[in-house]
Amino acid sequence: MKIDVTREWCLRMAQLEADSDIGVGRYALNSIFDSETPSPMENLEEPTIAFSRFVRLMRRNHGLTVEKLAEDADVDIAELVEIEDDTRYKPQPRTVYQLANYFQVPRGKLLQVAGLTVPKDSRIIEEAFRFAARSEPVAALSPEERAALETFVAVLSEQKP
Amino acid sequence: MAKNLLLTAKTAQDINNRIDRVLRGLGNPEPPLRLEDVRELLKLDRAFYKADDPSVIQETISRIRIATIQVYQRPTLLIEAIQKFSLKALYIPDRKRILLDASLPEKKHRWNEAHEIGHSLIPWHDEMMLGDNIITLSHNCHEHIEAEANYAAGQLLFLRDRFLMEACSVEPTINSINRLHNIFGNTISTTLYRFIETVGVELPIVGLITDHPHIMRRPETFDYDKPCRHFIQSPAFAKRFSKLSETELFDSVSGYCGSQRGGSLGKAELILDDDNGSQHRFIFETFFNTYDALTLGVYCHPESRIIAIAG
Numbered sequence: 001m002k003i004d005v006t007r008e009w010c011l012r013m014a015q016l017e018a019d020s021d022i023g024v025g026r027y028a029l030n031s032i033f034d035s036e037t038p039s040p041m042e043n044l045e046e047p048t049i050a051f052s053r054f055v056r057l058m059r060r061n062h063g064l065t066v067e068k069l070a071e072d073a074d075v076d077i078a079e080l081v082e083i084e085d086d087t088r089y090k091p092q093p094r095t096v097y098q099l100a101n102y103f104q105v106p107r108g109k110l111l112q113v114a115g116l117t118v119p120k121d122s123r124i125i126e127e128a129f130r131f132a133a134r135s136e137p138v139a140a141l142s143p144e145e146r147a148a149l150e151t152f153v154a155v156l157s158e159q160k161p
Numbered sequence: 162m163a164k165n166l167l168l169t170a171k172t173a174q175d176i177n178n179r180i181d182r183v184l185r186g187l188g189n190p191e192p193p194l195r196l197e198d199v200r201e202l203l204k205l206d207r208a209f210y211k212a213d214d215p216s217v218i219q220e221t222i223s224r225i226r227i228a229t230i231q232v233y234q235r236p237t238l239l240i241e242a243i244q245k246f247s248l249k250a251l252y253i254p255d256r257k258r259i260l261l262d263a264s265l266p267e268k269k270h271r272w273n274e275a276h277e278i279g280h281s282l283i284p285w286h287d288e289m290m291l292g293d294n295i296i297t298l299s300h301n302c303h304e305h306i307e308a309e310a311n312y313a314a315g316q317l318l319f320l321r322d323r324f325l326m327e328a329c330s331v332e333p334t335i336n337s338i339n340r341l342h343n344i345f346g347n348t349i350s351t352t353l354y355r356f357i358e359t360v361g362v363e364l365p366i367v368g369l370i371t372d373h374p375h376i377m378r379r380p381e382t383f384d385y386d387k388p389c390r391h392f393i394q395s396p397a398f399a400k401r402f403s404k405l406s407e408t409e410l411f412d413s414v415s416g417y418c419g420s421q422r423g424g425s426l427g428k429a430e431l432i433l434d435d436d437n438g439s440q441h442r443f444i445f446e447t448f449f450n451t452y453d454a455l456t457l458g459v460y461c462h463p464e465s466r467i468i469a470i471a472g
Contacts, residue, residue, distance in 0.1 A: 076171045090301045093309070094172045097285030108288045116302035117289070 049087040050128035050152075051114040056084045057149045058103050060141055073102035090115060105156045113156070127155045168312055176309060179282045180316040192320055193346025196274050199317070205281060206256065207274065209263035252277040254287050268348055272314060279313025286310070318347050319355045328359045333366065333459045335425070335448045353455050354393050361395020365402060365441075368393035369410060369456040373449055375420040390453070398460075401435045414447060414456050423451045432464055440464035 059069045066084065070077035075095045082089045096114045100107040111117045113128050141149070168176075184190070186202050200207060250273035251260040259277040261270055280286045286306050289298055298306070324345065331337035333356075342352040350370055357368045370391040372379050388411040394402070417429035428446040435441055442461040447454055 074171070074175075076169055079169065079171075090299075092169060092172055093289070093302055093305050094175060094283075094285050097288075107285070111288060111302075116299050118299060 048089065048091075048115045051091070051110075052084055052087045052089075054110075054113060054128075054149075054152065055080070055099060057141065057145060058153075059084075061146070061149060069102075073098045075099065103153075105153055109156045127152060168308060172309060173312065176279075176283060176313050177316060177321065180313060180321055183282065183317065184321060190320070192323065192344050194318055194320060196271065196278070199278055200259075203278065203281060204257055205278065206258040208258060208260055210260050211263045249273050250277045252280040254281070257281065271318070271347060272351055275314035275318050276310045278317060279310035280306070282313055283309055315351070315355050315358070318351065319345055319359075324355060325359050328356050333360055333364070333457070335446050335455065335457055338455075338457065339448075349450060349455060350391070350453060353457065354391065357393045357395045357457070361397050363397050364395065365398035365443075365460040366395040367398050367402070367405075367410065367443075367458040369407070369414060369454075369458075371411060371414075371454045371456070373420075373454050374411065374415040374418040374426065374447060374456075376415065377420050402433060404436050405433060410458075414445060417445070418447050418454075421449065423449050426454065430461070431458065433458075 059066065062069070064072070066080050067077060069075075070080045075098050076092075079092065079095055083091050083095070091114050093111070093116060096110055096116060097107055100110040108117075183199060183202065187194075187198055190198070199205075249262045249265055249269070252258070253260065259274060259281070261273055261277075265273070283306075286309070289302070289306060324341070327341060327344070328337075331340070338352050338356050339349065341356065342349045345352065347355075353368050353370070357366045360366060368391070369389050370393070371389050372383050386408065389407040392407040392410075413431050417431075418426040426447040426449050428444070431443050431445050432440050433443055441463050443458045444461055445456060445458040447456040449455075
């Protein structure tokens with residue numbers, strides 16, 4: 001078999017490499033081309049950042065401690081701590097259901113934000129990222145945080161067309 | 162085969178409450194539970210489908226078309242889902258209908274039906290059972306809802322506390338499991354599963370469902386890296402012996418099993434290491450029902466260490 005390395009191909013590859021270190025051996029296997037397309041699992045893990053922030057801000061907006069929210073929403077307190085502190089944590093389906101009911105947001109959409117279902121509605125995920133970017137978990141809700149939370153809840157609550 | 166997934170206390174309690182309500186609604190029946198009574202109480206409908214005769218699925222689709230826009234837009238959704246996942250059963254919330262694969266042996270219908278009844282009883286599954294979500298669940302979420310439906314099926318078919326009472330009052334042996342299997346009318350495999358999870362809350366118990374462990378009797382399809390169809394750990398076992406692999410255990414079991422064609426294959430005392438490296442004695446026994454080999458390993462006591470002291 002003849003391997004044809006064209007000028008166009010070389011230029012394209014050089015562009016892809018950009019300023020990355022060029023390696024051989026073990027590191028060469030770990031090429032930049034692998035990282036071009038993130039794996040589906042990585043895609044799935046991203047939205048939980050927004051879910052983590054969402055739960056924390058909604059709780060603070062309701063003026064609740066973690067303990068009180070766990071009690072009122074009937075969820076496990078240890079899991080609630082995990083959700084708020086570990087953005088990679090995958091919550092139990094029941095917990096998302098209970099929190100959606102408690103905060104009165106659509107369950108199906110919150111499942112997407114929690115990363116339990118693969119997002120089909122990309123707008124929600126885009127909005128989730130924007131929300132996560134705008135919300136910094138600090139002691140009291142700032143006007144910006146409150147606005148971000150309200151916008152996000154509004155998007156979650158929109159009816160499907 | 163992955164180890165069985167244990168549910169959190171909140172989830173298990175929620176499901177228990179729902180099953181209790183059903184059993185109360187049936188007047189706390191005597192075993193074996195009649196699933197037709199459960200269906201009647203829950204107003205569920207059951208139908209069978211065959212891979213080569215999709216008429217039941219077609220009929221269901223034609224009815225859902227009226228009620229649900231999503232399925233109307235993609236009428237082949239159910240058939241696609243069934244083919245994609247090789248589903249043995251399916252629950253359709255809108256119709257409150259359970260579809261079962263008619264080609265499976267009748268004994269397995271009971272478990273599959275109870276599993277789908279489980280889905281119908283767990284409200285947070287509704288969002289995931291139909292429409293786009295059926296093919297877009299994350300792997301982790303899918304595993305969870307299946308484990309929850311299995312848990313509900315176990316609680317239902319074994320009548321909750323009734324099985325707990327009976328299982329805790331007998332010796333933890335294969336013979337006892339055989340007797341309970343006849344009383345409750347479920348398969349011996351599901352009885353073994355339920356027994357381990359019920360009796361093993363405090364007591365470490367482990368179970369394996371495998372091909373015949375004897376080297377001469379293993380089928381050609383036997384996969385040495387995945388020897389167990391089910392590797393069942395009791396909660397206490399999972400907590401203290403989490404590092405033991407199914408292959409290690411299967412190896413030890415093969416060591417004492419005879420090559421008999423059926424019945425008891427043998428019994429032995431085995432020493433297992435816990436997560437801290439301490440040794441513990443278990444009594445193991447294996448039974449072959451000509452399809453599956455069922456192994457039960459029950460904790461005895463810690464193994465005392467003999468320390469030599471120079472005199």
